[in-house]
Amino acid sequence: MSSTQTQQQHVTPELRQWIVEQAQAGHSAEAVLKAMISSGWKEDVAVEAMETTLRGHLEQKAVATGLPPALQVPQPDLDESPLYIDADDRRVHVLQAMAEPRVVVFGDLLSAEECEQLIELARPKLARSLTVATKTGGEEVNADRTSSGMFFHRGENPLVLRIEHRIARLLRWPVENGEGLQVLHYTPGTEYKPHFDYFDPAEPGTPTILRRGGQRVGTVIMYLGEPQKGGGTVFPDLRLEVAPKRGNAVFFSYERPHPSTKTLHGGLPVLAGEKWIATKWLRERRFE
Numbered sequence: 001m002s003s004t005q006t007q008q009q010h011v012t013p014e015l016r017q018w019i020v021e022q023a024q025a026g027h028s029a030e031a032v033l034k035a036m037i038s039s040g041w042k043e044d045v046a047v048e049a050m051e052t053t054l055r056g057h058l059e060q061k062a063v064a065t066g067l068p069p070a071l072q073v074p075q076p077d078l079d080e081s082p083l084y085i086d087a088d089d090r091r092v093h094v095l096q097a098m099a100e101p102r103v104v105v106f107g108d109l110l111s112a113e114e115c116e117q118l119i120e121l122a123r124p125k126l127a128r129s130l131t132v133a134t135k136t137g138g139e140e141v142n143a144d145r146t147s148s149g150m151f152f153h154r155g156e157n158p159l160v161l162r163i164e165h166r167i168a169r170l171l172r173w174p175v176e177n178g179e180g181l182q183v184l185h186y187t188p189g190t191e192y193k194p195h196f197d198y199f200d201p202a203e204p205g206t207p208t209i210l211r212r213g214g215q216r217v218g219t220v221i222m223y224l225g226e227p228q229k230g231g232g233t234v235f236p237d238l239r240l241e242v243a244p245k246r247g248n249a250v251f252f253s254y255e256r257p258h259p260s261t262k263t264l265h266g267g268l269p270v271l272a273g274e275k276w277i278a279t280k281w282l283r284e285r286r287f288e
């Protein structure tokens with residue numbers, strides 16, 4: 001290796017091919033890294049080369065088997081496992097994080113006063129919740145979703161604006177890519193049956209929906225009012241249930257509109273008391 005190559009350490013297609021072959025032969029990531037370092041590669045260059053090569057290889061395989069291509073997704077900065085993240089005007093707690101799929105439970109995303117204010121602003125405007133009618137791209141009443149709800153426009157009032165900026169900073173995703181905040185109210189017996197939040201590419205109405213900002217790529221469910229029993233958010237494929245604790249939130253992202261993301265989720269029936277949430281859906285691009 002010449003001295004200039006040592007400085008720059010250019011990762012060649014041959015090296016990438018070799019990395020893929022090592023993985024296919026069943027060698028561990030540690031063993032491949034060690035081999036690269038002992039033949040003169042700097043550790044950071046080797047790690048980066050392995051990560052990008054193997055990610056690219058998996059993505060190629062996924063698309064070759066018919067999956068939609070992966071999209072960029074919002075994500076909090078969880079490098080170094082922080083206990084808190086400074087999100088604009090508030091220090092948000094990181095309570096739990098799953099890597100694949102990315103599911104993060106945040107604590108204290110909203111103050112008790114903010115939860116109350118959102119409920120009071122939403123209450124007079126509640127109507128039976130609709131879901132997107134994927135056949136047509138319009139909206140319809142759906143027996144799977146028995147809550148009532150309303151949407152705020154983006155930036156509709158100072159409280160909504162503040163929360164939107166907080167989420168944008170927390171998840172490193174532009175405010176403009178967010179749909180309007182939705183507030184939902186569940187009474188005993190009401191629920192939101194398991195579903196995916198992305199738009200199914202096979203449905204005829206989806207191209208129309210995608211014209212306004214592309215796919216959904218992430219969801220934040222914020223708990224505003226605690227039921228006494230029931231009403232958790234459930235992820236059946238993960239066997240995970242998130243408790244609807246006031247001020248907390250669950251965030252999850254999905255890099256392709258496909259069940260392989262394992263982001264099927266639902267709102268369990270409320271058994272006693274009332275549940276209030278605010279949902280923020282995040283799109284690929286600016287949502288108009």
Ligand code: PD2
Pocket residue numbers: 184192197219221231232233234265266267268277279
């Ligand atoms: O209320 C919930 O827990 C819930 C569950 C599933 C909300 C949503 N989805 C949603 O708003 O997308």
Ligand code: ZN
Pocket residue numbers: 195196197219265
């Ligand atoms: Zn949902």
